Amino acid sequence: MQTTAVASRAALDTLDASFSGRLLTDPADTAPFCTDWIKRWSGQALAVAQPDTVDDIAAIVRWCAANKVPIVPQGGNTGMVGGAVPGPDGRALVLSTKRLRTVRAVDPVNNTLTVEAGVTLVEVQQAALKAGRLFPLSLGAEGSCTIGGNLATNAGGVGVLRYGNARELCLGVEVVTAEGQVWNGLRGLRKDNTGYDLRDLFIGSEGTLGIITAATLKMYPLPAARMTALATVASPHAALRLLELAQQRLAASLTAFELMSEFCMDLAAHHFPACRKPLDTPSPWYVLLESSDPISEEHARDSFDRLMEEAMESGLISDAAVATSLAQSEAFWNIRHHLPDAQTREGDSIKHDISVPISVIGDFIVATNAALEAASPGIRMVVFGHLGDGNLHYNVSPAPGGSGPAFRAQQEMFNEIVYEAVRRANGSISAEHGIGQLKRDQLPHFKSDIEMALMARLKAAFDPQNIMNPGRVLR
């Protein structure tokens, strides 16, 4: 692409006239859109477009295609891999979906709802609740992330164990293609074998193939009751045995199973006083588990209490707090959801969002912790995650006061140790956050040449001018 930022600026007036909504060009206005949530990537935008409708988006994309201007789609800008912010050269247009906020349809009989891309995840959950249904995708950033971003990253979160990733919750999408055409694939069908599944290509493509402008999503019955507990376990191995027991006793009612190390709990309490530990017994590891019972409050409590008693009697857990109110349950979840923020407030963090087969996760943590601590004495491991999905946030913080370039320079060494262990375990270097900028150059080392070549051909077919989030996912 040869177009310069200067040439594109001259044409910005024609862009402004081509759509309703706002076009921000003053660097003071565009700056908030140019730095990511963890403040690791900062760039510059040619402009930030905030369109109101899908037709506006199509007009903007056509303008970008004609002027060869790269587009960086952005939803809530809560992504963890630097995919939603522009690069430093100031050539790209940030296309924010935040003004596409309509809930277009709710169909409680089909158990579906259709929402526009900029609706936040919490608002999607609320729209389902209003219809007496559950939209089960849930994650710490749900107040600000958008459903478009959730689908573009195939987000995971804390309900995957029972309901699956964002992909499993989406029946249809509407997309503006890289040529500025609108594809309406908003089908609410649970069965539809009519050729290649284009919906599944756009989901998880991180804005590199097209812009998701709306989606038809699945709703579920609301559970009759929920039970939440925070329990102490001696090791990740014990947590795994507890997971097995909980799955046997609660079956599909087990909806969340999260692991947190003691250091994570301490970090949350230190940076957020409301996140004080509800248990006095010291423990190296904690599990936050939740059941969603379809039958009744009484049934929920009986089966959950029986599970906790059995776990206590068999020595799998040494202490547990079972929430007796919604407020208490929310307080437990509050601790879990504040971990990313707590680690950021503590200073630098090097993140690894990995998955391995659940069966090997205990050995993985013991061996890889030892290797990292030997390679860089004093580091503090921040290990937590969605144990029920085999997905760990296997993050590294420096020794107290050790944030800075010297720590950050060790990133490659940490990555090598962690990703080599992931490779040996037949795991993935990105379980739920995606590839973005952060892992783009690692990807070819973890995919076969055939996979990389097929992905490159797909990209070329969908986005022949390479204007859709260029340089993300693929080089």
Ligand code: FAD
């Ligand atoms: P953005 O950050 O704006 O964008 C993410 C990517 O999608 C970018 O590549 C962007 O270009 C692209 N994109 C955005 N919108 C569109 C669109 N409409 N069409 C095409 N491409 C688009 N993630 C998890 O998976 N599980 C978790 O448990 C989880 N917890 C989190 C907790 C916290 C506190 C935070 C800050 C983040 C967490 N995340 C988690 C990461 C993040 O919230 C998710 O990746 C979320 O899905 C991103 O949504 P967003 O609207 O913020 O997308």
Ligand code: 2HG
């Ligand atoms: C979570 O599960 C998110 O809280 C963020 O996926 C993980 O901060 C992280 O590494």
Ligand code: ZN
């Ligand atoms: Zn997560």
